[in-house]
Amino acid sequence: MNTTTMQRVTESAPPHDIELLPGVTDAAQAAGARLLTLFSPHARPHDRAEMLDAIRRNEQASLVGLREALETLRPGIGWVEEEQETAPLPPGEWWVVDAVEGNVNHVHGMSDWGVSVTLMRDGMPALAVFHQPMGNFTWTAVRGAGADINGRRLKVSDKTMLDAAIVVTGQAEAGQQEANRRIANSVEHMLQHALLVRTTVPSTFPMLLIAAGQNDVFWQVETVLSGIAAGILLVEEAGGTVTCIDGSPWYPGKRDVLVAAPALHSAAVDALRTTH
Known part of the structure; x- marks a missing residue:
């Protein structure tokens, strides 16, 4: 993780999130690297069945190592399953993961795909990492400490109209x-x-x-x-x-x-x- 980002996060984030962010970043980047080996800009599935097979392949390649890495970092944290993704979350800490966000783009040879990991705490996101292998962009945020892309601070638009x-x-x-x-x-x-x-x-x-x-x-x-x-x-x-x-x-x-x-x-x- 970028040193400047780490210094900035250290100033205001909870200690346990400070310690967690580098490991989560590494896990997301490793999953992205696995997906990158499966990516081709020339990919063009011929039909729905071929597309779904490629989507399942990508999901498995990313998720197996990613879930193991996150559970090693923080044993005992809940893992949000598909049926919980549209429901209120119980109290406590939960991993919310999309192992291949934009999977349909990946299997069609497009660049907008990545690995998304969020730690939810008592119903609100507390830490987030999104790694985009195409372009090697890593977006990170810790509640109370700002958001960054590759160590550069992010700021929303100041438009008024x-x-x-x-x-x-x-x-x-x-x-x-x-x-x-x-x-x-x-x-x-x-x-x-x-x-x-x-x-x-x-x-x-x-x-x-x-x-x-x-x-x-x-x-x-x-x-x-x-x-x-x-x-x-x-x-x-x-x-x-x-x-x-x-x-x-x-x-x-x-x-x-x-x-x-x-x-x-x-x-x-x-x-x-x-x-x-």
Whole structure:
């Protein structure tokens, strides 16, 4: 881990998180290295079956070593399973992991994929690492100590008007008709207010760009915790605002999320008000 980052984190983070961050970073980077050996920019699955086989291969290659490394670092911490990703978390500490965030991009030869690890503590993200092997970018955040990319401090946009904003949303899981209606409705409304409206998958990448000040607003309906936990902490520690789409507090089990540069949050809530 970058020495400057370590010095900065040491100043204000809880001691146990200070000690944990380098090991979590190493584990995420090691998983990313395994995935990189399986990556080809020329990959083009021929059909759904071939795509799903490649997705499962990637998941296994990343997860086996990653889970072992994290459980060695902190024995006894809970591990969020699939059925818990849309429900409130019990008290205590939990690992929330997406072993291949953006897996569908990986198997199609695209670059937006990575390894996401978040430590949740009593319902809030406390530590997050996202490693993006393509470009060798590692995004880290510890609650109370700021957010960084490769040791450089992150800061959200200081824009104040939605008509100058780049706003982003994502697709829900295929087949969710009500979620798709809400997404389509929200995009239509945002097209009347924002400078640019984009849709993308997975959720983590636009959230990273909000933490870096390159995007301004992101919202998502029918969220999965592993896809947003790291991004939530990175945005918050970079100075951004995180709520549900209606402006109410976000916590695990909520089915939507809105993250924004602070001065744009109220305008985003207003623009999305009829899409709840």
